[in-house]
Amino acid sequence: MAENALDRDTGVSHIVWDWNGTLLDDNDANIAAVNKVCAEFGSPPVGLEYWRSVFRRPxxxxxxxxxxxxxxxxxxERLNESYEHHYSAALPTCGLAAGVPDVLEEWSAAGGTQSLLSMAAHRHLVPLVNERGLGHHFTRVDGRRFDGGHDSKAEHLVAHLTRQEVDPATVVLIGDIDDDAVAAREAGAHAVLVATGMMSEERLRATGHPVVPSLAEAVAALTR
Structure with missing residues (x-):
């Protein structure tokens, strides 16, 4: 665990979970869809580790x-449609990340609250969460409800917390890319990043936020 790990002294009482690459283990579906896009646009396929080294928002x-x-x-527009088509086709093969739903239950048992915020389209996200039996863990589930000006989670996080009347200072966002760290910083919240999704550990550590190898360690940092 990073030396600047969060603990009870931070006053964190609410987790905002990311979905893709965090609670959902969809790396294989992502890279499969990316390579379908590459083929359609005349580019060679890429490996997962390469994609984790270059993936970013915007x-x-x-x-x-x-x-x-x-x-x-x-x-x-055509690229987005193609990606969504191929990603959706691969979704049934995606399982939950290691430790889910145990980490959600552990946080609730410790007295914390939690919600879910994803940049996936809201109409697609909610059925996926409910199909996997997780909806009851969250005070709110939000996918992307509007197109922001900078293709970042930041303004979506502000709206997500405002709708719940949650103080950002009591919030930690747990996600898998550096944009999660940017969103937390701009919203006035904390962040813990897991090196299991779409961005390499080296790039996550460059944000200066705590980086952990698993969801269990992320929650342990908040409950110990």
Missing amino acids: LRPCYEELLGRGLTTHEW
Whole structure:
């Protein structure tokens, strides 16, 4: 565990969980969909570790770098549709991350509250969470309900906490990419990053936030 790990002294009482790459183990579905996009746009396939080394938000310049050229508005829309189609086709093979739902139950037992915020479309997210039997753990579940100006989770997190009337100072966002750290910082919340999803541990550590190898260690840092 990182030396600057959170503990009870921070006053954290609410976790906002990320979904993709955090509670849902969907790395294989992600890279499969990315490589379908690469094939359709005439680029060679990439490996998961390479994608974890370059993936970032905003997504459009990330994909333009991957494909080696700019994308027109029409092409960007087509790319998104293609990715969603192939990712959705692979979703049934995705399981929950190691430790789920135990970590959710552990946090509740310790007296904490928790909610879920994802950049996945809201209409797609809610059925997935409920199908996996997790909905009852959360005070609120929000997917992407609007398109922000910077393709970041930051303004979505502010809205998510405002709707619940939760003080950001009592919140820790647990996610798997550096944008989760940016969102937490801009909202006035804490962040713990798990090195299990779409971004390499080295890149996560560059944010200066605590980085852990598992969800169990993330929750342990808040309950010990």
